């Protein structure tokens with residue numbers, strides 16, 4: 401479970417978050433939608449402890465991330481899987497080494513058997529519907545959708561309870577976007593993970609979310625199940641969603 405409690409953050413006079421409250425129940429996918437500059441990334445950075453709140457708290461799996469620093473924070477952060485915008489694979493490593501990277505980092509200084517690493521890499525590639533034939537391939541040889549799937553396999557390799565997705569579908573064509581949505585749904589169904597997604601892709605958000613929120617002017621202008629958010633009477637939310645739903 402992820403809990404964000406009365407979170408406030410300003411940069412000088414720029415009051416980005418003004419009392420955000422949300423709860424991501426265990427095993428659910430929660431999408432935070434919002435326009436450019438609405439503060440989605442700032443919110444996500446608080447969840448992973450990269451920013452400290454001016455006020456409020458962030459609690460992930462019972463650990464108050466917002467109160468941790470140094471080694472304790474680094475260790476807590478290793479409990480998360482993260483899928484960054486643009487997939488962000490290491491270009492100089494093949495698929496196997498990319499996916500194995502967090503395992504090797506986590507067990508640095510300890511012995512971890514190479515056949516165990518391989519088993520776990522292959523197992524997580526299977527979750528994202530990739531076979532062993534991709535192990536030796538390089539990121540540059542993969543399509544955008546495959547790169548995203550490798551990035552998710554890497555995020556899952558340490559068996560995290562919580563996965564965070566930063567704009568997973570930005571810049572992808574509609575078919576690849578669908579693929580990525582399915583990958584997020586599969587990862588939830590197959591592994592029971594809790595995930596938070598930040599996005600401005602309304603169609604994708606409504607496909608993957610158990611719950612979603614629309615961030616506007618430092619607050620959640622709407623929050624709830626997809627049906628509840630779609631029925632919101634908030635004028636901004638209506639305007640924001642109409643950019644997509646009126647196209648349907």
Ligand SMILES: Nc1ncnc2c1ncn2[C@@H]1O[C@H](COP(=O)(O)OP(=O)(O)OP(=O)(O)O)[C@@H](O)[C@H]1O
Nearest residue numbers: 411414416434435436437438439440441442443600
């Ligand atoms: N480290 C920082 N220092 C100062 N201002 C910042 C910092 N990080 C973010 N901001 C400001 O906070 C606001 C929200 O930025 P944020 O990146 O969270 O938006 P976003 O919703 O993720 O937008 P986008 O969809 O375009 O990525 C912006 O006005 C940005 O300039």
